[in-house]
Amino acid sequence: MHDQVIDPTEPTASCPACGRAHAADELRVPLPSAASVGTLGEARTAIDGLDAALATLLERRAEIAAVVQRLKPVGGHAGRDPGRERQIVEAMAARAPSLGADRLARIMTAVIEAGLDAAADAAEAPR
């Protein structure tokens, strides 16, 4: 999809995901509302689209979190920063009030730990 930046100022002719022209390093996602889905099929189609975007974001997030591990004096699980993790959750809770901070903390702990695991695996893999 939009995973490679060739020239961020050059719009794509037509994005395969959203059908519009926009910069190649952007992710544009249709945001179906709950009110717009009336059938099981429509709801699952909407969820599949949202999950595709989530997966793209999670992949990119893990790549950037791996860079952070190389930049910090102590990276990986040993360098966990609970204050930073709380800050992330609080900022997200403002955007996801129905999930709230406690549930988002569970989600983000899993996301963060998976990212740290992936970074550790990549660091160990032969080049």
Ligand SMILES: C=C(O[C@@H]1C=C(C(=O)O)C=C[C@H]1O)C(=O)O
């Ligand atoms: C990425 C960092 O390292 C760890 C991973 C985090 C993350 O994936 O967001 C946040 C805090 C740290 O526990 C960081 O310190 O910013």
